[in-house]
Amino acid sequence: MRPGRVFWRLTRAVALLLGLAALVLALGGALAASTVDPAFEPILTRLAADGLPEAKLRRLFSRAEMVFSPKAMADKLSALYMRKYGLRLVADIQTRLIALGWHPGPADGKLDRMTRWSIRAYQASEGLPPLGTATEALLAELDKSPHHAPAGLVFPVFPTAEVHxxxxxxxxxxxxxxxxxxxxxxxxxxxxxxxxxxxxxxxxxxxxxxxxxxxxxxxxxxxxxxxxxxxxxxxxxxxxxxxxxxxxxxxxxxxxxxxxxxxxxxxxxxxxxxxxxxxxxxxxxxxxxxxxxxxxxxxxxxxxxxxxxxxxxxxxxxxxxxxxxxxxxxxxxxxxxxxxxxxxxxxxxxxxxxxxxxxxxxxxxxxxxxxxxxxxxxxxx
Missing domain, CATH: 1.10.530 (Lysozyme)
Known part of the structure; x- marks a missing residue:
C-alpha cells in the first residue's frame, strides 16, 4: 500500500477517534448538567443571576459530592426551637430520668448541663458510650432498660461560669x-x-x-x-x-x-x-x-x-x-x-x-x- 494512502487512513482514524472523544465529552457534559441535585438547581440559577459563571457553577454542582442534606438546617432549627420553646424529645427523656432518679428536674425540654450529666450517668451505668445527647434511641433505651439510679446518687453543683x-x-x-x-x-x-x-x-x-x-x-x-x-x-x-x-x-x-x-x-x-x-x-x-x-x-x-x-x-x-x-x-x-x-x-x-x-x-x-x-x-x- 502506498505511504500516502496509509497516512490518509491513519489521519482519518485519528479524526474519527477525536470525533468520538468530542461526542463522549459532549454527552458527558449533558449528563453532568442533568445530575444537579434538584434542591440545588434554584441556587445555581440565583448564583448565575448574581454574576457567577454558570458553566463553572454547573460543573461544580454536578459533581457527585453535591448532594442536599437536611441535617445542617434541621440541627440549627432544633437548637433555636429548644432555646425558645424546649423540645418534646428532651422533655420526655428528662421525665424518664426523673422517674428513675437520674435527674433532679425539671422536665423543661432544655438540654442543659444537668440534663447532659444525667444522660451520661445513665448511659455509663448501662455500658453505653456516655455521649450526653438527646436522641430517640436514648428514649427507647430508657423504656427498654428502666434501671433506677443507685441510692444516694449525688448530683453535681456546677460553677456559675460554664466552660467546654x-x-x-x-x-x-x-x-x-x-x-x-x-x-x-x-x-x-x-x-x-x-x-x-x-x-x-x-x-x-x-x-x-x-x-x-x-x-x-x-x-x-x-x-x-x-x-x-x-x-x-x-x-x-x-x-x-x-x-x-x-x-x-x-x-x-x-x-x-x-x-x-x-x-x-x-x-x-x-x-x-x-x-x-x-x-x-x-x-x-x-x-x-x-x-x-x-x-x-x-x-x-x-x-x-x-x-x-x-x-x-x-x-x-x-x-x-x-x-x-x-x-x-x-x-x-x-x-x-x-x-x-x-x-x-x-x-x-x-x-x-x-x-x-x-x-x-x-x-x-x-x-x-x-x-x-x-x-x-x-x-x-
Whole structure:
C-alpha cells in the first residue's frame, strides 16, 4: 500500500477517534448538567443571576459530592426551637430520668448541663458510650432498660461560669502548649502587628479546631448549599416528626428557616469567591456544619474581608498556620482589640467572634492556663 494512502487512513482514524472523544465529552457534559441535585438547581440559577459563571457553577454542582442534606438546617432549627420553646424529645427523656432518679428536674425540654450529666450517668451505668445527647434511641433505651439510679446518687453543683470542659482537659491543653511552642515566631509577629497576645490566639484556636488538628468533617460548600435549600419547609419533612409543632410554632420555624437560608446564601456566594481568589477547588474545603472554614474557623464572608497573607507567599490561606494567625489578629483588631485591654473588653471581642458565653469563658480560662504555663517555663508539653 502506498505511504500516502496509509497516512490518509491513519489521519482519518485519528479524526474519527477525536470525533468520538468530542461526542463522549459532549454527552458527558449533558449528563453532568442533568445530575444537579434538584434542591440545588434554584441556587445555581440565583448564583448565575448574581454574576457567577454558570458553566463553572454547573460543573461544580454536578459533581457527585453535591448532594442536599437536611441535617445542617434541621440541627440549627432544633437548637433555636429548644432555646425558645424546649423540645418534646428532651422533655420526655428528662421525665424518664426523673422517674428513675437520674435527674433532679425539671422536665423543661432544655438540654442543659444537668440534663447532659444525667444522660451520661445513665448511659455509663448501662455500658453505653456516655455521649450526653438527646436522641430517640436514648428514649427507647430508657423504656427498654428502666434501671433506677443507685441510692444516694449525688448530683453535681456546677460553677456559675460554664466552660467546654473537654477543651480544658489535660490532653487538649497539651496540644495547645505544643502549638504555642512550635509557632512562637508566628505568634510573636501577630502580637506585634495586631496587638493580640499569644495566649489568647492559641486559646481561641484550641476551642475552634484543636489548634488546627480538627478542621471539620463536613464539606463547607455542600453544607452551605444545603442550608440555602433547607429554607424550603418541604425539604425538612420528617425533621420535626417527633416534635409535632403547633401551627404557630411551625410558622415560626418556617420564618427562621428562611432567615438562616438567606444568611447561608450570602456565605455560599462568599465561599465560592474565596475559593476562586485562592485558586482552590471549592469542594476541597472542609468546614463546620454551618460553613466555617480554616484553622481559625472564619465564615466565608469574613474570609473575604479579613484573611491576610501572613507568610509572604501572596495568598491568604486560612489553612496555613501563619496566614491563619495573621488573619485572626486582623479580625480581632477590627472587632475592637487594642492594648491595654480589660478582661471585660476582651470578653466583648470574643463574644463578637462567637455569640456564646460558654465559648468566651473557655477562651479566657484556656488563655490563663497558657499564660501561667509560659510564665513558669512549662510551655513544652
Amino acid at each position: 470542659d473537654v477543651v480544658l482537659s489535660a490532653e487538649r491543653m497539651a496540644e495547645a502548649r505544643e502549638f504555642y511552642e512550635r509557632n512562637r515566631a508566628a505568634l510573636a509577629r501577630t502580637r506585634q502587628n495586631y496587638g493580640v497576645p499569644e495566649e489568647y490566639l492559641v486559646a481561641l484556636l484550641a476551642v475552634e479546631t484543636r489548634v488546627g488538628r480538627y478542621l471539620g468533617d463536613e464539606v463547607a460548600v455542600v453544607n452551605l448549599a444545603s442550608l440555602v435549600a433547607g429554607e424550603d419547609p418541604a425539604r425538612l419533612a420528617g425533621s420535626f416528626t417527633y416534635e409535632k409543632p403547633s401551627p404557630d410554632r411551625q410558622a415560626w420555624l418556617n420564618r427562621k428557616a428562611l432567615e438562616k437560608g438567606e444568611w447561608a446564601y450570602g456565605e455560599l456566594r462568599a465561599l465560592l469567591r474565596y475559593a476562586d481568589i485562592q485558586g482552590i477547588d471549592a469542594l476541597s474545603i472542609p468546614g463546620s456544619i454551618y460553613g466555617a472554614i480554616g484553622i481559625c474557623q472564619f465564615m466565608p464572608s469574613n474570609a473575604l474581608k479579613y484573611a491576610v497573607d501572613g507568610n509572604g507567599d501572596g495568598k491568604a490561606d486560612l489553612f496555613d498556620v501563619e496566614d491563619a494567625l495573621a488573619s485572626l489578629g486582623n479580625i480581632l483588631r477590627a472587632m475592637g482589640w487594642k492594648q491595654p485591654m480589660s478582661d471585660e473588653a476582651m470578653r466583648k471581642v470574643f463574644y463578637g467572634y462567637n455569640h456564646s458565653q460558654v465559648y468566651v469563658n473557655t477562651i479566657m480560662d484556656a488563655a490563663r492556663r497558657l499564660r501561667d504555663a509560659s510564665a513558669s517555663g512549662t510551655t513544652k508539653p
